[in-house]
Amino acid sequence: xxxxxxxxxxxxxxxxxxxxxxxxxxxxxxxxxxxxxxxxxxxxxxxxxxxxxxxxxxxxxxxxxxxxxxxxxxxxxxxxxxxxxxxxxxxxxxxxxxxxxxxxxxxxxxxxxxxxxxxxxxxxxxxxxxxxxxxxxxxxxxxxxxxxxxxxxxxxxxxxxxxxxxxxxxxxxxxxxxxxxxxxxxxxxxxxxxxxxxxxxxxxxxxxxxxxxxxxxxxxxxxxxxxxxxxxxxxxxxxxxxxxxxxxxxxxxxxxxxxxx
Amino acid sequence: xxxxxxxxxxxxxxxxxxxxxxxxxxxxxxxxxxxxxxxxxxxxxxxxxxxxxxxxxxxxxxxxxxxxxxxxxxxxxxxxxxxxxxxxxxxxxxxxxxxxxxxxxxxxxxxxxxxxxxxxxxxxxxxxxxxxxxxxxxxxxxxxxxxxxxxxxxxxxxxxxxxxxxxxxxxxxxxxxxxxxxxxxxxxxxxxxxxxxxxxxxxxxxxxxxxxxxxxxxxxxxxxxxxxxxxxxxxxxxxxxxxxxxxxxxxxxxxxxxxxxxxxxxxxxxxxxxxxxxxxxx
Numbered sequence: 001x002x003x004x005x006x007x008x009x010x011x012x013x014x015x016x017x018x019x020x021x022x023x024x025x026x027x028x029x030x031x032x033x034x035x036x037x038x039x040x041x042x043x044x045x046x047x048x049x050x051x052x053x054x055x056x057x058x059x060x061x062x063x064x065x066x067x068x069x070x071x072x073x074x075x076x077x078x079x080x081x082x083x084x085x086x087x088x089x090x091x092x093x094x095x096x097x098x099x100x101x102x103x104x105x106x107x108x109x110x111x112x113x114x115x116x117x118x119x120x121x122x123x124x125x126x127x128x129x130x131x132x133x134x135x136x137x138x139x140x141x142x143x144x145x146x147x148x149x150x151x152x153x154x155x156x157x158x159x160x161x162x163x164x165x166x167x168x169x170x171x172x173x174x175x176x177x178x179x180x181x182x183x184x185x186x187x188x189x190x191x192x193x194x195x196x197x198x199x200x201x202x203x204x205x206x207x208x209x210x211x212x213x214x215x216x217x218x219x220x221x222x223x224x225x226x227x228x229x230x231x232x233x234x235x236x237x238x239x240x241x242x243x244x245x246x247x248x249x250x251x252x253x254x255x256x257x258x259x260x261x
Numbered sequence: 262x263x264x265x266x267x268x269x270x271x272x273x274x275x276x277x278x279x280x281x282x283x284x285x286x287x288x289x290x291x292x293x294x295x296x297x298x299x300x301x302x303x304x305x306x307x308x309x310x311x312x313x314x315x316x317x318x319x320x321x322x323x324x325x326x327x328x329x330x331x332x333x334x335x336x337x338x339x340x341x342x343x344x345x346x347x348x349x350x351x352x353x354x355x356x357x358x359x360x361x362x363x364x365x366x367x368x369x370x371x372x373x374x375x376x377x378x379x380x381x382x383x384x385x386x387x388x389x390x391x392x393x394x395x396x397x398x399x400x401x402x403x404x405x406x407x408x409x410x411x412x413x414x415x416x417x418x419x420x421x422x423x424x425x426x427x428x429x430x431x432x433x434x435x436x437x438x439x440x441x442x443x444x445x446x447x448x449x450x451x452x453x454x455x456x457x458x459x460x461x462x463x464x465x466x467x468x469x470x471x472x473x474x475x476x477x478x479x480x481x482x483x484x485x486x487x488x489x490x491x492x493x494x495x496x497x498x499x500x501x502x503x504x505x506x507x508x509x510x511x512x513x514x515x516x517x518x519x520x521x522x523x524x525x526x527x528x529x530x531x532x533x534x535x536x537x538x539x540x541x542x543x
Contacts, residue, residue: 160367162363162365162367163367163369165337165363165367166361166363166367166369167384168337168355169335169336169337169355169359169360169361170355170357170380170381170384170385170434171355171356171357171384171385171434172384176384180380181369184369184371184372185369185371187371257371259370259371259414259416260370260416
């Protein structure tokens with residue numbers, strides 16, 4: 001990749017300057033009243049952020065939780081729903097990739113359900129589970145299962161047939177070939193899918209939690225009811241930063257398992 | 262035919278083998294039973310007996326089905342007619358009694374050289390302990406002079422090194438027959454010559470039966486006890502069988518000075534030239 005001649009530290013500096021400029025422009029626009037009456041400026045928002053971060057884990061009842069507490073509630077839901085989706089998607093993806101019968105049976109459901117908005121699953125989850133916590137986890141699961149499923153089965157279908165030939169020529173059983181050859185061979189595909197799934201899981205949690213009564217998504221809904229725009233911006237910043245960390249974590253796993261590099 | 266009639270020495274016996282490739286995928290073909298597609302006849306009526314501990318080269322013009330024949334011996338593919346016997350038993354699939362070396366090495370890129378060989382050993386001997394498998398893998402890699410590169414990944418190795426790992430891997434399952442499908446075809450000329458010498462020494466010190474598919478006359482002359490000539494496909498068959506003087510150890514200059522070798526070389530060149538011209542003028 002030839003990305004112009006900017007050096008790495010120089011690039012970092014440019015990024016920082018770019019953020020600072022955006023904060024300044026935001027502050028000026030807000031103070032000039034160009035974004036509507038009482039729209040918070042960046043200074044006010046950063047002050048609020050500092051306040052929330054100074055004591056992130058307080059608990060004064062369900063409608064007054066620290067932002068860290070809410071974040072942990074959301075992360076817990078995401079982790080459970082996401083882990084379930086991986087546990088289902090990887091074996092199912094392998095099966096769909098290996099067997100034409102499985103792929104023909106599963107394909108209509110994948111194609112039909114994949115584009116459905118996560119929010120459409122909320123009423124169904126609430127009806128079936130009669131429990132907001134389970135519903136949240138269910139919505140995360142059903143929204144984030146598809147990319148990993150599709151990427152895994154695609155990986156199996158495009159695996160270099162020579163690997164399978166070598167394994168067969170050594171007399172390996174089907175099971176041994178799947179666990180020792182197919183699985184590591186499609187690991188990069190699985191992780192690429194997992195990275196997209198993670199993005200979706202984190203994206204969906206905010207929407208799901210607006211109706212659930214706790215977590216970072218509910219925090220936003222609650223602050224909207226309090227008409228506290230700065231706090232909403234604080235939540236957006238926290239959500240964004242957490243999203244980066246989650247993405248980087250899977251990115252690191254990808255580097256670890258990418259045998260092409 | 263100059264093959265011996267001493268049946269007790271025959272290890273691999275190819276009997277009336279034919280191979281037809283049909284273009285339709287399996288599922289479709291079974292659904293439309295009425296259609297009898299003619300298909301492509303790659304091999305027709307091939308007969309060959311390979312004696313124990315001999316080095317046999319199969320040579321022929323490109324596309325003559327020599328790799329197809331090797332795949333049948335490996336059990337990776339099934340003959341459409343006839344049968345292949347190994348020690349008197351019909352081959353029904355791949356097995357650890359036959360080791361295969363492929364042209365493009367095919368090492369698992371997520372495993373080191375050592376781990377690639379360990380995978381083969383543990384596949385062939387499921388009950389072996391981890392320590393023993395590692396020990397044996399080291400031995401086989403040392404045999405091909407790779408003791409210093411054991412922990413490298415395939416991407417960190419040259420083509421020649423990768424092929425040596427592949428040879429060590431094929432030998433590590435202690436096969437009775439080593440099947441090599443143009444193993445030096447993807448290497449540059451210098452590396453190829455070096456690896457041929459390696460295989461020559463290896464074979465002269467640890468005899469196993471070897472079947473080598475090649476299109477290099479010099480390679481066949483340098484290594485083989487017997488050369489199998491194939492006619493051009495489709496409907497390829499074995500057109501000649503040449504026994505070479507069993508002078509061992511063999512040296513490269515021998516095949517350029519010894520009149521017996523020179524005569525065989527002339528014969529091979531004539532045959533390949535004729536067969537290639539037949540293909541080109543079709």
